[in-house]
Amino acid sequence: xxxxxxxxxxxxxxxxxGLLGAGGVFLLAAQVMGRRDLLALAILVIVLPLLSLAGTRxxxxxxxxxxxxxxxxVETAATTTxxxxxxxxxxxxxxxxxxxxxxxxxxxxxxxxxPARSAxxxxxxxxxxxxxxxxxxxxxxxxxxxxxxxxxxxxQRHAIDDGDTLTVTPAAVDLPVTGLAxxxxxxxxxxxxxxxxxxxxxVMTREYRHGDPMRRVHWAATARHGExxxxxxxxxxxxxxxxxxxxxxxxxxxxAHSHANASGVADADGHELSTSEAFEWxxxxxxxxxxxxxxxxxxxxxxxxxxxxxxxxxxxxPEPETEEYIGATGLQSVAESLAAIQLxxxxxxxxxxxxxxxxxxxxxxxxxxxAFDDRLMDKLAAHxxxxxxxxxxxNLSLSEARDLAPxxxxxxxxxxxxxTEQAQDSGAVLEALRRGGWRAVAVSASTALPAAWxxxxxDGAVPPPGTxxxxxxxxxxx
Numbered sequence: 001x002x003x004x005x006x007x008x009x010x011x012x013x014x015x016x017x018g019l020l021g022a023g024g025v026f027l028l029a030a031q032v033m034g035r036r037d038l039l040a041l042a043i044l045v046i047v048l049p050l051l052s053l054a055g056t057r058x059x060x061x062x063x064x065x066x067x068x069x070x071x072x073x074v075e076t077a078a079t080t081t082x083x084x085x086x087x088x089x090x091x092x093x094x095x096x097x098x099x100x101x102x103x104x105x106x107x108x109x110x111x112x113x114x115p116a117r118s119a120x121x122x123x124x125x126x127x128x129x130x131x132x133x134x135x136x137x138x139x140x141x142x143x144x145x146x147x148x149x150x151x152x153x154x155x156q157r158h159a160i161d162d163g164d165t166l167t168v169t170p171a172a173v174d175l176p177v178t179g180l181a182x183x184x185x186x187x188x189x190x191x192x193x194x195x196x197x198x199x200x201x202x203v204m205t206r207e208y209r210h211g212d213p214m215r216r217v218h219w220a221a222t223a224r225h226g227e228x229x230x231x232x233x234x235x236x237x238x239x240x241x242x243x244x245x246x247x248x249x250x251x252x253x254x255x256a257h258s259h260a261n262a263s264g265v266a267d268a269d270g271h272e273l274s275t276s277e278a279f280e281w282x283x284x285x286x287x288x289x290x291x292x293x294x295x296x297x298x299x300x301x302x303x304x305x306x307x308x309x310x311x312x313x314x315x316x317x318p319e320p321e322t323e324e325y326i327g328a329t330g331l332q333s334v335a336e337s338l339a340a341i342q343l344x345x346x347x348x349x350x351x352x353x354x355x356x357x358x359x360x361x362x363x364x365x366x367x368x369x370x371a372f373d374d375r376l377m378d379k380l381a382a383h384x385x386x387x388x389x390x391x392x393x394x395n396l397s398l399s400e401a402r403d404l405a406p407x408x409x410x411x412x413x414x415x416x417x418x419x420t421e422q423a424q425d426s427g428a429v430l431e432a433l434r435r436g437g438w439r440a441v442a443v444s445a446s447t448a449l450p451a452a453w454x455x456x457x458x459d460g461a462v463p464p465p466g467t468x469x470x471x472x473x474x475x476x477x478x
Contacts, residue, residue, distance in 0.1 A: 015153055024042075027046070060147075073167040095114065100112075101142055174450070238298070246393045279342075307373070313342075320337075401433050413439070417441055
């Protein structure tokens with residue numbers, strides 16, 4: 001039996017290989033003994049497995065597979081239930097051994113027999129559970145089925161569907177309530193005024209129109225303009241928060257816990273994602289801050305360091321070119337977009353690019369806007385003072401910090417989280433940002449996110465490590 005185990009099992013079964021071996025022995029005996037009956041028996045024993053093999057290859061059973069994830073997108077460390085429904089198409093009968101192919105991180109692939117004992121209406125239903133400790137998009141499936149002929153001589157295994165993609169989003173961390181969001185009404189909205197001309201009177205007033213109540217007449221402006229002027233209406237608007245998410249490869253050095261290395265080599269389960277511990281911290285921060293502000297009725301704008309839509313290169317983004325996200329639906333879209341976002345761009349800084357250009361030598365950079373350039377400033381200026389600006393940044397050079405510093409003037413408040421391996425050596429970078437109006441804090445990948453968040457209210461002093469992150473669902477409230 002040990003000898004039979006050495007033969008491949010994806011062509012013939014043990015019984016099939018045994019018949020082929022017996023046929024070979026009979027053929028040899030017929031030649032030695034000159035017996036025609038042995039020759040006929042040898043041909044029969046050899047041809048029967050071959051015919052069975054041809055039958056399983058040509059007459060392949062057909063199936064329809066339906067796969068459902070509940071929930072359809074799942075947060076890291078949470079569990080999703082996978083439901084499979086398998087039905088045979090067309091004529092056919094018999095049993096098959098099936099297996100759902102899973103990436104290595106999910107453990108052993110589940111196997112099941114078709115049809116199931118509780119099959120109803122010709123459809124067999126199966127259920128199992130998955131959980132991932134890392135964000136990303138993972139291919140679940142395909143279902144492979146192993147068939148055999150009625151005599152059990154040949155074996156055929158092939159995929160009966162294409163599989164489906166499971167999206168695992170980063171889980172938001174519950175952030176403490178601070179004064180960072182700025183002034184808002186009790187219902188989470190702010191009042192803004194329409195502005196016409198730069199003068200104070202024109203900011204507050206307009207010409208009288210028939211039907212305007214006399215209680216709104218602005219008498220000082222009326223005396224100044226020589227005609228009846230009234231106060232403008234206040235328009236209630238949703239406050240906006242702009243989040244700048246740095247995704248530059250040069251800003252986040254790769255660590256030992258990367259999903260993939262800088263060249264994009266996939267890890268053991270084939271999941272290719274260029275990231276690092278520091279960037280994973282940044283992604284969690286973006287998700288958590290977005291959820292924190294969204295719960296307080298803020299509209300969210302996500303940009304990258306070059307002023308482009310932050311999720312433009314994320315393969316999991318439902319709408320990659322979108323910048324603005326509002327409400328629970330928008331927050332869910334943010335979570336899905338962050339699921340497979342990764343580091344991109346050249347491995348050198350903007351300063352190195354400029355130095356190479358001055359020398360007239362190629363620097364290997366990609367064409368496109370540079371970080372913290374005019375494009376980002378123009379985007380921020382278009383929404384000037386409509387709400388806070390929050391920057392989640394990797395390693396910054398002093399020149400890059402000086403380039404970014406003026407951007408603080410475009411927000412009602414400006415906050416910067418600088419994620420670096422040497423937080424104690426970031427004094428000059430933080431000082432450059434603070435001179436521009438940023439409230440800046442240096443953190444590392446081991447810093448508790450709630451501690452970093454409260455540090456903005458403590459003059460940039462990060463509390464000692466040990467504060468535990470509290471994970472929660474996107475829609476949960478403290």
